[in-house]
Amino acid sequence: MTTATQTAAGSANSGSLLLTLMKLRTFIALFAVIIFFSIFAPNFLSTANMILMSKHATQNAFLAIGMTFVIITGGIDLSVGSIVGLCGMIAGGLIIYGIDLPIGYTVYFNILEVAVIVAVVGVLIGAVNGLLITRLNVAPFIATLGTLYVARGAALLYSDGQTLPNLVGREDLGNQGFSYFGSGTIIGLPVSVWMLVIVALGAAYFARFVPLGRHIFAVGGNERAARMSGIRVSRVKMFVYMFSGFCAALVGLIVSSELMASHPATGTNLELNAIAAAVLGGTSMSGGRGTIGGTIVGAFVIGILSDGLVMMGVSSFWQMVIKGLVIIIAVVVDQAQRKMQARVTLMQMAKQG
Amino acid sequence: MTEIDDGDVILELKDITKAYSGIVALKKANLKLRRGAVNVLVGENGAGKSTMMRIIAGVEQPTIGEIWMEGERIHLSSPADAVRHGIGIVFQELNLFGNMTVAENIFATREITRGVLGIDHKAQVEKANAFLDRLESGISAETLTEDLPIGQQQLVEIARAVSLNTRILIMDEPTSALSAAEVDVLFRVIAELKAQGVAIVYISHRLEELMRIGDYITVLKDGQITGHALVKDIDTRWIVRSMIGSDAKDFAKEVDHELGGEVIRLDNITLPRSQGGYAVDHVSLSVRKGEILGIYGLMGAGRSELFECIMGRHEHDTGKVFIDGQELLERDTTGRIERGIALIPEDRQREGLVQCLSIAENLSLASLGQFLRFGFHIITGKEKQAVADAIRSLSIKARNPDFEVTSMSGGNQQKVVIGKALMTGPKVLLMDEPSRGIDVGAKADVFRTMRRLASEGLAILFSTSDLEEVMALSDRIAVMSNGRLVMVIDRNQATEEAIVKASAEGHTTKRMHA
Known part of the structure; x- marks a missing residue:
């Protein structure tokens, strides 16, 4: 993960070894789970398993990237899981039924057009979140909780709760090949992983080298100061929710492509995984802090942890307990690091005079 | 440092050293606090004043050193310990619960209860009102704290400290948010407490205040005591010398340059107040290239609001702003910054920095x-x-x-x-209280920078409630009062009396047009 070097670069200034270790905690956790499972879980290190796990982790990672930006602005997006479900249903519906035009024709789209339409739907739902939050001043938690229910309900209404099966498309309509997003490979790696690489690199670049990306941190750090500095705060917030919706739409596309079926309950509770991954990666819930690299490592830690425990045959009840403990420990270490960091800064100040 | 008569000592710090991991904030500091006197403590930011006060208030413990109270060695291991010993503190940053009433704030952690019936709100309100009346605050104890202006919140904080029956009362910059009238009341209260034998510790950056109210003065520099004297024996010069080691009271007015043409013109800027009346009342003025216009006024005179209107921070303001003769049609801060206006906000932590x-x-x-x-x-x-x-x-x-x-x-x-x-x-720089919360040395530095920027052709508007500052720095002086612009005058024609008089005028006469 080239994007994760950001986290490491900051530590060059501090002399403290312990502090450096703490800063790298997400990496250490990642290596720890990999080493642990390669010893205790059979076949853990096989290529097939690695690819399978990265596919699983990819879904969380996409959502977590969008979530990271939202959390950095000081908000939260609870609706991503439902957007995954709704977007999956729309993808399935477009392939099976197309769109009925009032003049008696039905339009079908090829899979690339389907992907674009689904992405646009995700962005639009994100825009609704953004508008509720910026124009109508609804608290992010409530606004996205509302869209969580609306989007889930819409997904269920779309097919009356039924699964849309067998999304192979028809040759005469030219909409075959939907399985590409979920099952296709490029140079041995799944297409979805390549998509993640592109989105992650793009997001990391964006956070560092694009003014709007820098503004995201400023808005989360101190909204009033950001506004006084001429930053259009509403625009920044609109962007992060729209981007989060976009990421969720991609996941909806990938999941239904992988299963070749759309189920309206897809993505339930995924928003919690995304929040967990972001927090594990060092994103501060109070806003202003976080890195894309850290979030992706966090998403992989959670993904590997759950897959590895399954392979070891640990019961799913214990899996939940372990996952919860890992998140709590991560946050506790994060707080300890903050405190130490503050002390190191004090020492540097003292030396400065 | 000459030995002076130390009077009736109630608390003594002996050779206190406080080290935080790596820095030594206090180095073998000795301090004696006297009963029935105002013990003034001054020093630049970071000199160790706050550390010393936090030790006395039990928030921090000294690394080495002893604390003696009335001839007995004591250990203050928590703020509750300090309260038990009769030590009260009014912190510079307000520590009030905005969502509770004034009475609830005053009696927080020691609520008056009636057994199982719970808190006796009526008794609390009555007692709280008694304390507030003593401060002549005009605050009702049943008001929600967040509805009070900052100055009155400060008074509530003081009322709470007074209500604790303290024998030692520490006040950390209590006047930084008070108006002149409120300061007078506070000083009366201090005098009263002094007569009752309370030892007051008074920390402030405003030297003239210290001279007016102090009995004993102790100067801290880099964690060490550099001066200790009776206030009546010394002058502000002595304080500044002890604080920074030289006479640095220089506002750097030596640069003189030609003024250019008009850069910014305000036309009838008006901002209605939600409770009726105007926060900014039809203000019109203009500033030329390279000119510094000082806007003097007391708290609540509308200076910050005027700046905010210029920056496009309010939705309901009316009036026009012209830059280089062109009207600004942009209504938001982003657009105004693009057109060459920049603001240094008053509250650095909340609006200036991320x-x-x-x-x-x-x-x-x-x-x-x-x-x-x-x-x-x-x-x-x-x-x-x-x-x-x-x-x-x-x-x-x-x-x-x-x-x-x-x-x-x-x-x-x-x-x-x-x-x-x-x-x-920017072409125009708006500075709202640019010297707030910074020490004397840094102040002089900021002022020098302002003069230099003006000489480079920037038009500067700054607001202040410090008379000396406005007289020394400005090319022209504007006085605002109660939202109105009551006077605009060239510096060489201005007198301090006229300015002070004008600053109270908005509350009595009809507005004039400048």
């Missing part, structure tokens, strides 16, 4: 647009160069621009906010 970003990121925050390639890519090299230039030209003490901005002292943080504004390339 605390979690680095010094460099704070500096370039408002001007990222200048470093772009293809309209979106920030060229980091160019940004770094500009940040380095800003740090050099403002002589900001930043060892590493990648450190968090909170690692700097107040004066340097203020310079970062100024630097951020300057990096947008």
Whole structure:
């Protein structure tokens, strides 16, 4: 993960070894789970398993990237899981039924057009979140909780709760090949992983080298100061929710492509995984802090942890307990690091005079 | 340091050293607090005043050293300990619960209860009102605290400290948010407490205040006591000398330059108040290139609101702003900054800085647009160069621009906010109380910078409630009172009496047009 070097670069200034270790905690956790499972879980290190796990982790990672930006602005997006479900249903519906035009024709789209339409739907739902939050001043938690229910309900209404099966498309309509997003490979790696690489690199670049990306941190750090500095705060917030919706739409596309079926309950509770991954990666819930690299490592830690425990045959009840403990420990270490960091800064100040 | 008669000592700090991991905030400091006297403590930011007070209030424990109270050695291991010993403190940052009433705040943690019936609100309100009346505050104990203006909240804080029956009362910059009338009341209360034998510790940056109210003065510099005297024996010069080691009271007015043409003109700026009346009442004025206009006024005179109107922060203001003769049609802050106006806000922490970003990121925050390639890519090299230039030209003490901005002292943080504004390339600079919360040395530095910027052709409007400052720095002086512009006068024609008189005028006479 080239994007994760950001986290490491900051530590060059501090002399403290312990502090450096703490800063790298997400990496250490990642290596720890990999080493642990390669010893205790059979076949853990096989290529097939690695690819399978990265596919699983990819879904969380996409959502977590969008979530990271939202959390950095000081908000939260609870609706991503439902957007995954709704977007999956729309993808399935477009392939099976197309769109009925009032003049008696039905339009079908090829899979690339389907992907674009689904992405646009995700962005639009994100825009609704953004508008509720910026124009109508609804608290992010409530606004996205509302869209969580609306989007889930819409997904269920779309097919009356039924699964849309067998999304192979028809040759005469030219909409075959939907399985590409979920099952296709490029140079041995799944297409979805390549998509993640592109989105992650793009997001990391964006956070560092694009003014709007820098503004995201400023808005989360101190909204009033950001506004006084001429930053259009509403625009920044609109962007992060729209981007989060976009990421969720991609996941909806990938999941239904992988299963070749759309189920309206897809993505339930995924928003919690995304929040967990972001927090594990060092994103501060109070806003202003976080890195894309850290979030992706966090998403992989959670993904590997759950897959590895399954392979070891640990019961799913214990899996939940372990996952919860890992998140709590991560946050506790994060707080300890903050405190130490503050002390190191004090020492540097003292030396400065 | 000459030996002086120490009077009736109630509390003594002996050879107190306080080290935080790596820094020594206090070095073998000795302090004696006398009963029935105002013990003044002064020093620049970071000199160790707060550390010393936190030790007395039991918030921190000394690394080495002893605390003696009335001939007995005591240990203050928690704030509750200190309260038991009769030590009360009014912190500079307000520590009130905004969502509770004034009475509930005053009796927080020691509520008056009636057994199982719970809190006796009526008794609390009655007692609280008695304390508030003693302060002549005009505050009802049943008001919600957040509905009070800052100055009155400060009075509530003081009422709480007084209500504790304290024998030692520490006040850390209690007047920083008070109006002149409120300061007078506070001083009367202090005199009363003094007569009752309470030892007052008074910390302030306002030297004239210290001279007026203090009995004993102790000066701290870099964690050490550098001066200790009876206030009646010394003058402000002595204080400044002890604080920074030389007579540095210089506002650097030596630069003289020609003024250019008009840069900014305000026409009938008006901002209605939600409770009726006007926060800014039909203000019109203009400033020329290279000119410094000082706006003098008391708290609530409408200075900050006027600046906010100019920056497009309010939705309901009316009136026009012209830059170089062209009316500004942009209504939002972003647009106004693009047209060449920049504001240094009054509240540095809440509106000036993004605390979690680095010094460099704070500096370039408002001007990222200048470093772009293809309209979106920030060229980091160019940004770094500009940040380095800003740090050099403002002589900001930043060892590493990648450190968090909170690692700097107040004066340097203020310079970062100024630097951020300057990096947008403004024609007009608005500075709201630019010297608030920074020490004497940093103040002189900021003022020198203002003069230099003016000589480089910037039009500067700054607001202040410090008479000396407005007289020394301005080319022209405007006085605001109750939202109105009551007087605009050239500095060489202005007298302090006239300005003070004008600053109270808004409450009595009809407005004039400047």
